[in-house]
Amino acid sequence: MPAGCSPPPATTGTTRASLPVSPGRRTSDTRRDLVVRQLVDLYGPQASTPIDYLDHRWGAEPFAPGGPHPVAGPHTTVSYGRALTEPHGRIHWAGTETAGEWAGTMNGAVLTGWRTAENVAALLSRDVREGASR
Numbered sequence: 828m829p830a831g832c833s834p835p836p837a838t839t840g841t842t843r844a845s846l847p848v849s850p851g852r853r854t855s856d857t858r859r860d861l862v863v864r865q866l867v868d869l870y871g872p873q874a875s876t877p878i879d880y881l882d883h884r885w886g887a888e889p890f891a892p893g894g895p896h897p898v899a900g901p902h903t904t905v906s907y908g909r910a911l912t913e914p915h916g917r918i919h920w921a922g923t924e925t926a927g928e929w930a931g932t933m934n935g936a937v938l939t940g941w942r943t944a945e946n947v948a949a950l951l952s953r954d955v956r957e958g959a960s961r
């Protein structure tokens with residue numbers, strides 16, 4: 828299923844496509860043919876010659892098996908979730924895996940970015956205030 832990802836106004840577009848049925852059993856050439864055929868169905872013959880084509884088997888990824896969402900085992904978040912979010916000295920963590928809501932999605936990534944930026948900004952403000960009062 829192709830999905831367009833191009834900001835308007837675009838004369839050149841980016842599209843991603845997911846093949847749901849055993850993509851690993853097909854050759855990369857066959858996968859490319861299937862994707863390009865769908866693009867041609869959707870956008871017409873000019874879509875038959877993409878400028879570039881990238882093929883990646885997310886199911887073969889060791890750390891994000893299957894994509895798009897990382898899957899933690901049962902009780903992992905409850906048992907170890909805090910360890911992902913606690914700052915380590917001056918290092919503060921963001922990223923979708925640290926999200927309390929929408930973990931594994933872009934939304935979770937953005938929410939944790941805001942959360943972490945706010946925490947760091949608050950600490951920096953405190954440092955400035957305390958430095959000024961010393």
Ligand SMILES: Cc1cc2nc3c(=O)[nH]c(=O)nc-3n(C[C@H](O)[C@H](O)[C@H](O)COP(=O)(O)OP(=O)(O)OC[C@H]3O[C@@H](n4cnc5c(N)ncnc54)[C@H](O)[C@@H]3O)c2cc1C
Pocket residue numbers: 885891894895896921922923924931932933934936
């Ligand atoms: C195939 C697929 C489809 C997806 N589809 C959707 C979707 O439709 N909707 C949705 O909401 N979410 C989707 N997601 C999930 C979404 O993409 C992720 O949740 C999101 O990108 C996570 O953002 P992040 O900032 O937490 O991490 P990332 O985007 O993974 O960013 C981490 C960054 O850190 C960098 N990095 C790693 N190690 C180091 C290092 N040692 N030093 C420096 N840099 C390093 C990496 O290169 C990377 O750029 C999909 C994911 C995949 C894989």
